[in-house]
Every structure is written in structure tokens, then in C-alpha cells.
Amino acid sequence: MKTTFAYFLLLGISISTAFAQSNYSYTIYTNSATYKWIKPSLLDLQQSLSKATGTTFEIIQTDSCPHQGICIRYLQAADTALFAALNNSGEFKLLSDGKSKIEILAFTKEGLMNGIYTYLDELGFRWYQPGDEHAYIPSLKNIGLKVDSIYTPAFALRTFFGTFGTPRNTFVDKQKLVDRNWNTWYRRNRFGGAYHLKGHSWNEFLWRNKVELRAHPEYMALVKGERSPVNTASKFCVSDTGFQRLYVNDRVTQLQKQMKQSPNAQQYFVSVEPSDGDGFCTCEKCRKLGSISNQVFYLANLTAQAFQKISSTAFVNIYAYNTHAAPPDFAIEKNVLVQIIPYGYQHYSSPTEMMKAWKLKTEHLFIYDYYGLPINNLDMPLQNGERPEQYADRIKYWYRQGIKGVTLESSYSTAATGLGLYIFSRLSWDMNENIEELIAKYYYDNYGAAAPALQQSEEVLRGGKMNRREALLNAFEIIEKAKSPARTDSLRNLNINDYKAYLHYLKLLYDFKSAEKNERNVKADELISFVYATWFRMMIHPFPVSDFLLNRSEAQNYIRQNWNYLKPAENPAKFKAVTPLTTEDINHLFENDWNEMKKGKWKTAEKE
Numbered sequence: 001m002k003t004t005f006a007y008f009l010l011l012g013i014s015i016s017t018a019f020a021q022s023n024y025s026y027t028i029y030t031n032s033a034t035y036k037w038i039k040p041s042l043l044d045l046q047q048s049l050s051k052a053t054g055t056t057f058e059i060i061q062t063d064s065c066p067h068q069g070i071c072i073r074y075l076q077a078a079d080t081a082l083f084a085a086l087n088n089s090g091e092f093k094l095l096s097d098g099k100s101k102i103e104i105l106a107f108t109k110e111g112l113m114n115g116i117y118t119y120l121d122e123l124g125f126r127w128y129q130p131g132d133e134h135a136y137i138p139s140l141k142n143i144g145l146k147v148d149s150i151y152t153p154a155f156a157l158r159t160f161f162g163t164f165g166t167p168r169n170t171f172v173d174k175q176k177l178v179d180r181n182w183n184t185w186y187r188r189n190r191f192g193g194a195y196h197l198k199g200h201s202w203n204e205f206l207w208r209n210k211v212e213l214r215a216h217p218e219y220m221a222l223v224k225g226e227r228s229p230v231n232t233a234s235k236f237c238v239s240d241t242g243f244q245r246l247y248v249n250d251r252v253t254q255l256q257k258q259m260k261q262s263p264n265a266q267q268y269f270v271s272v273e274p275s276d277g278d279g280f281c282t283c284e285k286c287r288k289l290g291s292i293s294n295q296v297f298y299l300a301n302l303t304a305q306a307f308q309k310i311s312s313t314a315f316v317n318i319y320a321y322n323t324h325a326a327p328p329d330f331a332i333e334k335n336v337l338v339q340i341i342p343y344g345y346q347h348y349s350s351p352t353e354m355m356k357a358w359k360l361k362t363e364h365l366f367i368y369d370y371y372g373l374p375i376n377n378l379d380m381p382l383q384n385g386e387r388p389e390q391y392a393d394r395i396k397y398w399y400r401q402g403i404k405g406v407t408l409e410s411s412y413s414t415a416a417t418g419l420g421l422y423i424f425s426r427l428s429w430d431m432n433e434n435i436e437e438l439i440a441k442y443y444y445d446n447y448g449a450a451a452p453a454l455q456q457s458e459e460v461l462r463g464g465k466m467n468r469r470e471a472l473l474n475a476f477e478i479i480e481k482a483k484s485p486a487r488t489d490s491l492r493n494l495n496i497n498d499y500k501a502y503l504h505y506l507k508l509l510y511d512f513k514s515a516e517k518n519e520r521n522v523k524a525d526e527l528i529s530f531v532y533a534t535w536f537r538m539m540i541h542p543f544p545v546s547d548f549l550l551n552r553s554e555a556q557n558y559i560r561q562n563w564n565y566l567k568p569a570e571n572p573a574k575f576k577a578v579t580p581l582t583t584e585d586i587n588h589l590f591e592n593d594w595n596e597m598k599k600g601k602w603k604t605a606e607k608e
Helices: 003-024 034-038 039-053 079-085 109-122 179-188 202-208 210-215 241-261 283-288 292-308 351-359 388-400 420-429 435-463 467-483 490-513 516-531 542-551 554-560 584-596
Strands: 027-030 059-063 068-076 092-098 101-107 146-152 157-162 268-271 314-320 335-342 363-372 405-410
Touching: 027 039, 034 068, 034 109, 034 405, 039 059, 039 109, 039 179, 068 092, 068 109, 092 109, 109 179, 157 388, 157 420, 202 210, 202 241, 241 268, 241 292, 241 314, 283 292, 292 314, 292 335, 314 554, 335 351, 351 363, 351 516, 388 420, 388 435, 388 554, 405 420, 420 435, 435 467, 435 490, 467 490, 467 584, 490 584, 516 542, 542 554
Parallel strands: 027 059, 027 068, 068 101, 157 405, 268 314, 314 335, 335 363, 363 405
Antiparallel strands: 092 101, 092 146
16 A cells, blocks of 8 residues: 555656646746846736746746746857847747746847747737736646747837827826836737837927027028028028038937947937928028938938948938938938838828839838827727728738838727737737738637627728718617627626727717717717726727817817816816726616617718
């Protein structure tokens, strides 16, 4: 009996050890410097694996990397073999026999974070939208991964931002939770990249050098026979040699500041993009330069030439956009990075032809595009070419054209742009993703048995086959009929409830737009109150809606006095009174809306 007992005891130890090894001993190793550097991602890894396996993982800070465990290692230049292979700041290596140890190796902070989230992605974790309710955490018995690969993204730049920035209002969100949720989602889905391109910069140059510019009015653009004043959007006389020295020296100073602050950075980027709008110089010398594109890229070349004398890793970046969308008549310097904006705010040519023309000018070609631009769209369902599955085709086209990276100006709206941005994040790493399967899994993991109804409802809203009010009526009906299967999962019910809230938002928006004069203030108050009361649900980007009501609606006087999001501290009463809506509140609003609609009290004809 003792022998038998001993045998099973030893067998138990053997099984336990094998299981522990396949789960990398439930331990994460990294040194103290790396821990401080990427702490949020390391804690994410620890908590995610603990939830998936039901076993607590430990983080140990050490300079050594044992034979068992998950090893997060920041490489040094001395690791010459990998240093040559990992030539992109977002790249990393995963190395494991699938049993006792896995190593995540990179030379940069971003590379280590991308490695952590790619490992979790390979295990089946998904972060569909910001917030824990949109996370998919698999149930895992074995987290072993047999791998020996260097991972390179499809785009070296893959970024997005919502117009007006992430939502922040300390009266509504004192802890900036929504802001943090979006930034966490951005990190988890491996957004970012090796190129940190900047936007408009002539205006900040102007204010930094305002004294010199005022002392030399000849440095300012000649427009309609007069030199422009020193104002934010004013342009310059780029042919003036004195101005050229002032401008290039300013850009060099900005480069040197970057190099001092980050001496080990792989690359440095300084913008030479003009301020928005027209008003370029028409003096005789500037006219001899040729087009506005010639003016702008001539100055960019001068700056790039100065950078070449300082560092081979220093770049200037600029848009091809608006009045300077066309390529210049001359060659551009090799360290000028061009980000073309082909799908809006340019009259040079079709997007396809614009891309072709610019590919003849530079190998460093990037895209800046507008996806569900909320200042125009107000987070309504995206139609035509912006429907998620169609937008995926556009992203794949960019890749085939050799585009190095992409920036999307979009919306912080899980309801309007969330799926499209998620698809963008997936394709940015793997262009072979099956979009149909990806979308089907997105709906199922978020909505469970109600997934077909939710997908059908959204397709009706995006379809464009009927006016928006009629489509909304149909979307309400689909969700109302799907009530029963939607109540099988509490977490998925929360997501369904968010979608009901979005439908209510659309009804409020359409009602405001069609309101009679004596109803506008009341309808505006209902709309903006709801937007802020659902702030934490992140379905709607509140600032573009606020901006529309404040600056472009017929209720702007009322909004200015009560809901001025630009100056909330001046009259905070409404913001302070905001109370987040509960699940019961949302369901009550949805049922009231549906009762009004099915009784024919809600007109589906759009007001012209």
C-alpha cells in the first residue's frame, strides 16, 4: 500500500510539474527598470493570464532570466544578431518551446508592449472596444505557445485619434476614466508605430518668433498687395532668405531639443506643415517658385538639408493636402516624409491618381484619412465607403500600394467608429485577416445569442437604402423582437443595453434636427443631457456633439449659457447635475421610444 501511495504521489507531482511548465510556472520575470517602463502592460499580462487560467501569476523583478517562466527582456545593442533583425521600433521576438519558458524580446518600450499583447492575442484574448465589458477572455488550461518568430506590423505607423481629443470633463468624469479606457484600448490593440509624425506647425513657429516676425514684416506673406499680420493662420514669404534662416534655425532648435531629451531614440521627427487655410505669398520671388506646393516643399527641402548635416535619423514631415496636395515640380529630399490626404480637402485629383503621382516622388509615403469624422457625422451610422467591411478594402489597397503607415482622424465612439477602428488595428498587423469571420466573431463575443439581431440592426442603419429615420425605426423593431435571447448573459446584456442607448441617441439627434423653433432648446437639452449621462458607456464622442450644438445649431445661445463644454467652469451647474444612466433607465427609454414608434407617433420622413 505504501508503494502504491508513493507511486500515485510521484505521478501527481509529475503531472503538476508538467502542467506548471506548460503554464510557464505562473511567473513573469523582468528587471526593475523594464517594470517601471511598461508597468501597465505587465500588470495587464498578469491579470489577463490569472483570469484565463484561474491561477494567480506572480511578477518577479530580477536581472536574470530563469529556465522557467515568462521572460520580458529589453535588449541592448550588444545583442547584435537581433539588433540587425529588429529594425523597427514596434518589432519584437517571441521565443518558446511551448513548455517551460517564453521570452518576449525587443529593443524598445513599444516593442515590448506589442510583444505582450501579441502573445495574449495568440492565446485568444481580444479587446473589442474600451472597457472590460468588451474584452473577451478565453478559458485556458495551457498557455504554452511554441514559437520562434520576429513580428513585424503591416504598417510601420498605425494611429488614430478622435477630433477634439479624448473626452475630458472633470465635472462629469473626475478620474478621467473614459480617457484612460481609450488609451488602454489603444495600447492593447497595438496601435502606434515607429514614426511619430506631427501636424500643423507654422502657427507654433509664428508665435515662438513673433517679435522677430513683427520686426521684419517682409518675412510675412504678401496677400492682395499687403503683408499679412502676425496672426495664427498667417503664412510667410518663403523666398525671403532672412525668413528662411529664421525658420530653418527654429526647426533645427526643435530637433536638437528632441535629441537632448531622447538621446537614444531611433529616429527624430519635426513637422514643417503650414497652418491651415489659404493666404500664401504672392510676391514676385514666391511666384517664380511656382505653385503653392512648390513654395511649401521648397521650404521643407531647405529644412531637410539642414537636418542631414546633424543626423541621418532626423526627418521632417509634411502633409500633401488642401492647396499643397499636388507634388512639387522638383525632387524632394530623402528625409522628407510625406503624408498624403487623398480622400478629403483636396482638389488635385482622384485619390488613386494622387497616390500614383506621389509614389513617383518618394518612397516614404504615408496616408492621413478621415474615418467617420465626427464634426460632420455626429456619430451617426457610417454609410457608403465607410461601412466597416468596405473600409477594410481601402486599408488593404493602401498596403498593396506600399503605403508605410496610416493615421486616421476619427471619433471616440464605440457605436459609430468602434468596429472600423478595431478592423484597422487587426489589419495593421495582419493583412490576411478574414474580415467576414472577424466581424462575425466580434458580434458573437460581444452579444452572444443576440449577435444576429445586433448585426442585422446595424446593417440596416448603415445600408443607405432608406432615409435615416426610417432605418432607425427598422433597427428598433429588430432589437425589440430579439429581447428574449438577449437576456441569457449578464455581460452581453450590458453591451446590448449600450446599443439600445445608442439607438435612443440617434432618435434624440434626429428629433432635434427636425424640431420646430419653439422646441429647439428643449430638444437640445434632452440631447446633450443624454450624451453626458452616457459618458462612461463611450458610445458617443461628446465633444463634437457639444461643438455642433454650441457653434452650428439653432440652440447655440441656450447651449452657450448652460452646456459650454469649452468653458465648463464658468457655468458648471448642468455638468455637475449629470447622473449616469442605469440599465433600467436605458431600457425604460428604449421601451418608451418603441411604443411611440409602433403607434405611428414618430414620423419617419426626414425634414428637408
